[in-house]
Amino acid sequence: xxxxxxxxxxxxxxxxxxxxxxxxxxxxxxxxxxxxxxxxxxxxxxxxxxxxxxxxxxxxxxxxxxxxxxxxxxxxxxxxxxxxxxxxxxxxxxxxxxxxxxxxxxxxxxxxxxxxxxxxxxxxxxxxxxxxxxxxxxxxxxxxxxxxxxxxxxxxxxxxxxxxxxxxxxxxxxxxxxxxxxxxxxxxxxxxxxxxxxxxxxxxxxxxxxxxxxxxxxxxxxxxxxxxxxxxxxxxxxxxxxxxxxxxxxxxxxxxxxxxxx
Amino acid sequence: xxxxxxxxxxxxxxxxxxxxxxxxxxxxxxxxxxxxxxxxxxxxxxxxxxxxxxxxxxxxxxxxxxxxxxxxxxxxxxxxxxxxxxxxxxxxxxxxxxxxxxxxxxxxxxxxxxxxxxxxxxxxxxxxxxxxxxxxxxxxxxxxxxxxxxxxxxxxxxxxxxxxxxxxxxxxxxxxxxxxxxxxxxxxxxxxxxxxxxxxxxxxxxxxxxxxxxxxxxxxxxxxxxxxxxxxxxxxxxxxxxxxxxxxxxxxxxxxxxxxxx
Numbered sequence: 001x002x003x004x005x006x007x008x009x010x011x012x013x014x015x016x017x018x019x020x021x022x023x024x025x026x027x028x029x030x031x032x033x034x035x036x037x038x039x040x041x042x043x044x045x046x047x048x049x050x051x052x053x054x055x056x057x058x059x060x061x062x063x064x065x066x067x068x069x070x071x072x073x074x075x076x077x078x079x080x081x082x083x084x085x086x087x088x089x090x091x092x093x094x095x096x097x098x099x100x101x102x103x104x105x106x107x108x109x110x111x112x113x114x115x116x117x118x119x120x121x122x123x124x125x126x127x128x129x130x131x132x133x134x135x136x137x138x139x140x141x142x143x144x145x146x147x148x149x150x151x152x153x154x155x156x157x158x159x160x161x162x163x164x165x166x167x168x169x170x171x172x173x174x175x176x177x178x179x180x181x182x183x184x185x186x187x188x189x190x191x192x193x194x195x196x197x198x199x200x201x202x203x204x205x206x207x208x209x210x211x212x213x214x215x216x217x218x219x220x221x222x223x224x225x226x227x228x229x230x231x232x233x234x235x236x237x238x239x240x241x242x243x244x245x246x247x248x249x250x251x252x253x254x255x256x257x258x259x260x261x262x
Numbered sequence: 263x264x265x266x267x268x269x270x271x272x273x274x275x276x277x278x279x280x281x282x283x284x285x286x287x288x289x290x291x292x293x294x295x296x297x298x299x300x301x302x303x304x305x306x307x308x309x310x311x312x313x314x315x316x317x318x319x320x321x322x323x324x325x326x327x328x329x330x331x332x333x334x335x336x337x338x339x340x341x342x343x344x345x346x347x348x349x350x351x352x353x354x355x356x357x358x359x360x361x362x363x364x365x366x367x368x369x370x371x372x373x374x375x376x377x378x379x380x381x382x383x384x385x386x387x388x389x390x391x392x393x394x395x396x397x398x399x400x401x402x403x404x405x406x407x408x409x410x411x412x413x414x415x416x417x418x419x420x421x422x423x424x425x426x427x428x429x430x431x432x433x434x435x436x437x438x439x440x441x442x443x444x445x446x447x448x449x450x451x452x453x454x455x456x457x458x459x460x461x462x463x464x465x466x467x468x469x470x471x472x473x474x475x476x477x478x479x480x481x482x483x484x485x486x487x488x489x490x491x492x493x494x495x496x497x498x499x500x501x502x503x504x505x506x507x508x509x510x511x512x513x514x515x516x517x518x519x520x521x522x523x524x
Contacts, residue, residue, distance in 0.1 A: 177514060180488055219484045219509040226442055226485035240477075247481040251435060 001225050001252065003245050004073060005039035005236045006201055008064065010047040018063075019046075019056060027063035035068050037236040038246065042068065043096065044085070045075040054084035061088040073120070079107035086115040095119040097161060100126045100143055109151045120159045120197055121148060123182070130163055132171045134178040137162060138189060141182070145190050159195045159231065160186060164224075166205040167216060176203070176220065183227040195230035200241065218244040225252060263487050263514065265507050266335060267301035267498040268463055270326065272309040280325075281308075281318060289325035297330050299498040300508065304330065305358065306347070307337040316346035323350040335382070341369035348377040357381040359423060362388045362405055371413045382421045382459055383410060385444070392425055394433045396440040399424060400451060403444070407452050421457045421493065422448060426486075428467040429478060438465070438482065445489040457492035462503065480506040487514060 008030060010016050018026040031042060042064055049056050057076065064072055071092035074085040086093055095112050097120030098104040112119035123140045125131060131140050141160060148158055162179040165172035179198070187193045203220055204213035218240050221232060225248035234241050270292060272278050280288040293304060304326055311318050319338065326334055333354040336347040348355055357374050359382030360366040374381035385402045387393060393402050403422060410420055424441040427434040441460070449455045465482055466475035480502050483494060487510035496503050 173513060215505055215509060218480060219506050220513060222481045222484035223488035223510075223513065226488055243477055244481050247477060248485075251482060251485065252439060 001229055001245065001249050002040045002231045003038055003236065003242065004041040004043055004197070004231050004233045005034040005037075006043050006045065006199060006233045007034055007235055007237060008042055008060075009045035009075075011045075019060065022059055024059075024063040024066060027060065028067040031064050031067040034236050035070065038242055039070065039236045041071040041073055041094070041231070043073040043075050043233055046078075046081060046085075047076065048078045049076060049081045050078070053078045053081035057081040057085040058088040061085045065089065065091050077104075077108075079111070082108060082111055083115075086111060086117065093117045094159065097122055097159075098144075098148075099124040099128065100140065100147060101128055102126060105147055105151075109147065109153075112157055113152050116157075118157045118159055119148075119153070120161050121145075123160065123162045123179075130165055130175060132175050132178070134181045134185075137178055137182045138185065141186060141189065155190075155192045155194070159197050161197045161199070164198050164200065164202045164220075167203060168206040168208070180223055180227045183224065183229055187228075196228070197231040197233060198224050198229055199233040200224075201233070201235050214238060214240045217241045221245060222248050222251075225249070263491055263507065263511050264302045264493045265300055265498065265504065266303040266305055266459070266493050266495045267296040267299070268305050268307065268461060268495045269296055269497055269499060270304055270322075271307035271337075273307075281322065284321055286321075286325040286328060289322065290329040293326050293329040296498050297332065300504055301332065301498045303333040303335055303356070303493070305335040305337050305495055308340075308343060308347075309338065310340045311338060311343040312340070315340045315343035319343040319347040320350040323347045327351065327353050339366075339370075341373065344370060344373055345377075348373060348379065355379045356421065359384055359421075360410075361386040361390065362402065362409060363390055364388060367409055367413075371409065371415075374419055375414050380419045380421055381410075381415070382423050383407075385422065385424045385441075392427055392437060394437050394440070396443045396447075399440055399444045400447065403448060403451065417452075417454045417456070421459050423459045423461070426460050426462065426464045426482075429465060430468040430470070442485055442489045445486065445491055449490075458490070459493040459495060460486050460491055461495040462486075463495070463497050476500060476502045479503045483507055484510050484513075487511070 014026050044060050073094045073096045075096040076082055095117055098109045099122040121144045123137050131137050162182050165175040183196050200217050204216045221244050232245050236242050276288050306322050335356045335358045337358040338344055357379055360371045361384040383406045385399050393399050424444050427437040445458050462479050466478045483506050494507050498504050
């Protein structure tokens with residue numbers, strides 16, 4: 001299970017401030033700390049970037065890849081920002097992402113074909129609602145895969161995000177229990193070892209005490225890992241969550257690294 | 263997932279001292295604290311009790327059930343101690359346990375028939391070695407179940423312990439990864455919803471720092487829970503492990519208790 005840093009997000013005030021000033025240094029500093037903490041890929045969550053999307057995403061990609069050669073996950077709903085990021089990206093790029101939403105199918109999905117990149121597909125309804133229950137998630141996955149194949153992409157380019165729900169949502173816990181089965185079943189259902197990604201920080205969104213948030217993350221992450229999750233999107237500055245991810249990796253991939261590294 | 267306290271074990275010096283003096287009070291005190299912590303059953307690990315086994319196990323059972331009406335898991339390899347414990351036990355009793363070892367099949371297993379109790383069966387070879395790998399574990403489970411049925415017992419009386427291995431064992435991590443599949447597959451393989459139990463403290467046996475031990479337990483327990491483990495045998499005084507067990511329970515059994523209780 002690869003560890004992807006979710007730290008570089010526009011909702012983090014220092015990231016927004018650096019972007020406003022077009023100052024690479026705070027971004028480089030954060031990325032360097034993410035890499036030191038153990039990140040194996042960096043998610044660049046720029047938000048929709050309604051003003052100057054090309055210029056701003058180019059700046060972000062340049063800033064990040066001046067500090068690391070790790071894969072970059074370009075995380076925006078703005079197709080102009082996405083394309084500019086893909087053009088600027090010399091590191092391996094992953095598009096984050098598409099869903100059955102018509103705007104994503106028409107404007108984001110084709111970019112994976114045009115730029116030969118991997119792409120994350122969200123298990124969401126076309127109206128961006130979260131399907132609740134295993135059967136509905138699987139049905140959405142089949143429809144998502146169908147749209148993905150119609151866009152002329154290769155199976156190996158797909159990474160599915162089953163969308164971890166906040167536990168404070170009415171059906172959040174029920175949904176999260178379902179996605180454990182979904183992650184386990186997807187390779188059989190789609191007929192190839194499809195990769196999966198999950199955003200762990202989403203679990204404890206809302207007004208819970210930080211200690212409770214960490215405990216929830218640290219209990220759910222091993223469940224996802226044991227189900228076969230390929231990539232965990234986490235705040236790599238949350239020490240307990242990161243340690244849990246590394247222990248999970250050791251449990252599931254014996255011999256990869258030693259206990260001393262945890 | 264039920265939480266079973268493994269605290270009442272003869273290797274804990276105060277328990278040994280109380281048994282030597284036949285003093286119920288320290289036992290009662292420990293059991294009361296286990297119940298307050300959230301234990302839903304108590305494992306009485308008396309060891310083999312080579313001297314006065316009947317008298318000593320009777321004392322232990324009486325001491326424990328003077329403090330709780332929770333189910334008691336009688337954990338000894340000594341058939342005389344086991345039978346005395348079963349006779350003394352007014353709470354629900356569970357025998358812990360048998361394995362394909364000839365001595366266990368001939369002297370322990372028949373007690374479950376005689377006293378109409380549930381019984382824990384260990385996935386071990388007849389020489390008490392641990393099978394490594396999913397296929398070997400499954401083969402042992404089939405042989406264990408066969409012996410169990412030949413003893414005239416009902417499916418509902420069986421609880422399988424796939425034997426968590428210490429991570430410091432050469433094949434420990436590999437084995438533990440296998441038992442996740444084994445727990446998931448057993449109901450299909452045996453043809454009924456067989457219950458399972460696992461001793462979590464076993465994972466971090468050996469000379470690891472206590473903080474590392476807790477982290478290992480807290481990462482592996484959710485994997486076992488998600489695989490469908492029915493009963494987790496833990497040290498209920500390890501706060502993080504207990505909290506993790508409760509969070510797992512919430513994740514997998516929505517609505518059973520509120521987040522405030524974690």
